[in-house]
Amino acid sequence: MTTHAAPSHATDAPLPPLASSAMPAWAAGLMRALPYAVLLLFTLPILLLYAWLTYSSFFPRVEGLWPVGAFTLENWRFLWAPESVEQLRNKPPIIPLTLNTLVFALATTAVVLLVSSMAGYALSRLHFPGRRAFLGSVLLLHSFPSVTLLIATFIVLRWLGLYDQLLGVILVKAAFELPLGIWIMKGFFDTVPWELEMAALVDGAGRITTWWRVVMPLVRPGLLALGLLAFVSGWNEFLLPFVFMPSGSQATLSQLVRALLGEGRFVDYGVLVAVGLYYVLPILVLFLVAQEQLMRIYGGGVKG
Amino acid sequence: MALVEERANAGAVAATPAATIGWWRRYATAAFFMGPALVLVAAFFVAPVIITLGMSLTDMATATGLSNWEWVGLDNYERMTRGSFTLLILGNTIFYVVVTLAINVLAGLGIALLSTNVDQRVGGVFRALWLLPRISPSVVYTLMWTWAAAAPPYGVINQLVEPFGVEGRYWINSDPWLIVFLINGFVGASFGMLIFTSAIKSIPEELFRAARVDGATAWQIAQRITLPLLRWPILFVLTYQTMSLFASYEYILLTTNGGPGLYMTEVWSLWAFHTALSSYFGNLEFGYGAALAAVLVIMGLLVSFVLLRIFRFNDLVADPRIEIT
Numbered sequence: 001m002t003t004h005a006a007p008s009h010a011t012d013a014p015l016p017p018l019a020s021s022a023m024p025a026w027a028a029g030l031m032r033a034l035p036y037a038v039l040l041l042f043t044l045p046i047l048l049l050y051a052w053l054t055y056s057s058f059f060p061r062v063e064g065l066w067p068v069g070a071f072t073l074e075n076w077r078f079l080w081a082p083e084s085v086e087q088l089r090n091k092p093p094i095i096p097l098t099l100n101t102l103v104f105a106l107a108t109t110a111v112v113l114l115v116s117s118m119a120g121y122a123l124s125r126l127h128f129p130g131r132r133a134f135l136g137s138v139l140l141l142h143s144f145p146s147v148t149l150l151i152a153t154f155i156v157l158r159w160l161g162l163y164d165q166l167l168g169v170i171l172v173k174a175a176f177e178l179p180l181g182i183w184i185m186k187g188f189f190d191t192v193p194w195e196l197e198m199a200a201l202v203d204g205a206g207r208i209t210t211w212w213r214v215v216m217p218l219v220r221p222g223l224l225a226l227g228l229l230a231f232v233s234g235w236n237e238f239l240l241p242f243v244f245m246p247s248g249s250q251a252t253l254s255q256l257v258r259a260l261l262g263e264g265r266f267v268d269y270g271v272l273v274a275v276g277l278y279y280v281l282p283i284l285v286l287f288l289v290a291q292e293q294l295m296r297i298y299g300g301g302v303k304g
Numbered sequence: 305m306a307l308v309e310e311r312a313n314a315g316a317v318a319a320t321p322a323a324t325i326g327w328w329r330r331y332a333t334a335a336f337f338m339g340p341a342l343v344l345v346a347a348f349f350v351a352p353v354i355i356t357l358g359m360s361l362t363d364m365a366t367a368t369g370l371s372n373w374e375w376v377g378l379d380n381y382e383r384m385t386r387g388s389f390t391l392l393i394l395g396n397t398i399f400y401v402v403v404t405l406a407i408n409v410l411a412g413l414g415i416a417l418l419s420t421n422v423d424q425r426v427g428g429v430f431r432a433l434w435l436l437p438r439i440s441p442s443v444v445y446t447l448m449w450t451w452a453a454a455a456p457p458y459g460v461i462n463q464l465v466e467p468f469g470v471e472g473r474y475w476i477n478s479d480p481w482l483i484v485f486l487i488n489g490f491v492g493a494s495f496g497m498l499i500f501t502s503a504i505k506s507i508p509e510e511l512f513r514a515a516r517v518d519g520a521t522a523w524q525i526a527q528r529i530t531l532p533l534l535r536w537p538i539l540f541v542l543t544y545q546t547m548s549l550f551a552s553y554e555y556i557l558l559t560t561n562g563g564p565g566l567y568m569t570e571v572w573s574l575w576a577f578h579t580a581l582s583s584y585f586g587n588l589e590f591g592y593g594a595a596l597a598a599v600l601v602i603m604g605l606l607v608s609f610v611l612l613r614i615f616r617f618n619d620l621v622a623d624p625r626i627e628i629t
Contacts, residue, residue, distance in 0.1 A: 031522075035418045035421050035422050035522075036422055036426070038414075038418055039415070039418045039419060039422065039430050042411070042414065042415065042418075043415075043430055043433050043434065045452075045486075045490065046433050046434065046436060046437065046490060047433065048452070048460060049445075049448040049449070049452060050436060050448070052448065052451065052452075052460065053444070053447075053448055056451075062458070063457040063458060063463075064457065064458070064459065064460045064462065064463035065460055065463065114340070115340040115341050115344060116341070118336075118337045118338070118339075118340060118341065119337060119338055119340070119341035121337055122333075122334050122337035122338050123338075126333065126334045126337065127334075128331055128334035128335075128338070129331075134338070134342075136612065137345075139612050140605075140608045140609060140612055141345070141349055141608075143544060143547070143607075143608040143611050143612070144349075144604050144605065144608045145547055145548055145550070145551030145552070145600070145604045146348075146349070147551050147552065147553075147554075147573070148356075148551045148573065148576075148597050148600040148601045148604055149348070149349070149352035149353065149356060149597075149601065150577065150581065150597075151356065151359070151576065151577075151580040151581060151590060151593050151594050151597050152351070152352035152353070152355035152356040152359065152594065152597075153348060153352050154580075154581065154590075155352075155355050155359070155370070155590070156347060156348065156351055156352060156355065158370060160347070171344065171347075171348070172348055174344065175344040175345065175347065175348035175349065176348070178341060178344055178345065182341060207333045208333070208336065211337075232439050235441070236439070236440065236441040236442065238441065238442050238443050238554065238558070239442075239554050239557075243581055243582075253441075254441055254442070254443045257441070257443040257444060257447060258443045258558065261443065261446065261447055261450060261558070269451060269454075269458060272447065273447070273451075276443070276444045276447045276448075277444075279441055279443075279444055280440050280441055280444045283439055283440060283441070287432075287435075287436070287439060291432050294435065294439065295428075295431065295432065295435060295498065298435060298438065298439075298494070298498055
């Protein structure tokens, strides 16, 4: 927010209509409908893709957009009778994969939240040498494409003995999310009035106690927003587990979908779509519930 | 700023009796809070940058193992300039970045302008829809496009173009670039869209009001007011996305994987990935791959630095309300 910009809703009076007096009424109406039509046309591919994803798992076969045959739950039998699904025969079972994905997403979120709020608090409140430099490098790293470091990260993980382990991938993922997380949390700590904290400190509470008991509850909206972002990002992650956990002992759902996807061009879309929808469902639910939050935090500058 | 500083000092003094406070004690607290972040940044940003640069001067590969490698100076970089596929891949990379960038920025701008010109709630719904590809798992998003591009009778693209006399085909094989652009175009557009939208919303309403009173049309308002005021956000999105696109390869890896012909859609970052981490030929060449990645790392660092200094990066992303120095 720039301080010099006038608030955008200075008056409640509706905007005067656009210049249209020269046009007949029907033309003016058409002009008003035009942006809607163009938007709809541009957005159509996205609508088609997601519409197809949501219904095509419930039919034996879908050709283009047209379902062939009657409604069925056959494609979902991987949930109750996985052994009967030929495509899943030599793949890890779905429930452990789901748990791995959940553990990965939750652990990443926890690490990102804890480490970001600790560093964010220090950067917002404490004086120490190198503070400005660190803030600068956080911003630098935020726009730096971390994916270019994967080859060297492989070596680091080998050295640390964390290669091919979920823990290693969690740490890498959390580290990559950290620059944004620290920046967001610092911003939230900056808005917390100092007086509350000072009262606690004067009462003899230590810094750490004050941070945890007094300040952290006040930045809950920030923790929620960052947690949401980190969870979505962790749940969706494909590349890091794919590269750093080749043996697949702790694989996540993205690996399964990728494996099914890679089985050739004439795959049975029924099962593939059901597994894909199963994987994306929690994200779609989150999206419906916390749409505003997500829009705001993605608009706040996230890697694109 | 000064006020805040005083408060911070007052607080620090209040924490312990002023007489006994040693500055080492204050730094101990800072070290506690900063420690985990410093460790993670050192292990997964600083060390990898140094290792990438160092490794690019070695012949490290599966054949040498992680211990029997040797320094080879700038051999890897020389090999890069001599390589018979270097020019092809460089050309691919530029083609990919330029076209995807154009789609991303134009679509982002278009959606931002249109969605702020319609009913607020409807505009919000459209923006939310455009965010969907970004928040969906890349494998599921790719799965949807794989279906869309599938051979008859499955793919929807074939169904849509059939009335125009286009013969049905498996689009990923027949027109791999088209699919790469569509996939990346629809994902990347939301980045610009969100930044442009918040920029448009922060333009004082009085400007639009005055323009309308003066009888300006929607197009004139966009052209004379909105677009000039979006100059900086547009430059920012252009720079930021150029760099991300040079480094990105996830969606290409998941669809064409550089194919279908030899290096047909291989881009630089995917080449580095294939060379060092996922070679068809069994021998993973870490040294050579690191040299290929080092080019991107150095570019990434330079562009990030430019973003930080010139585009006042912190003004454009969520910025802190106060700065305590």
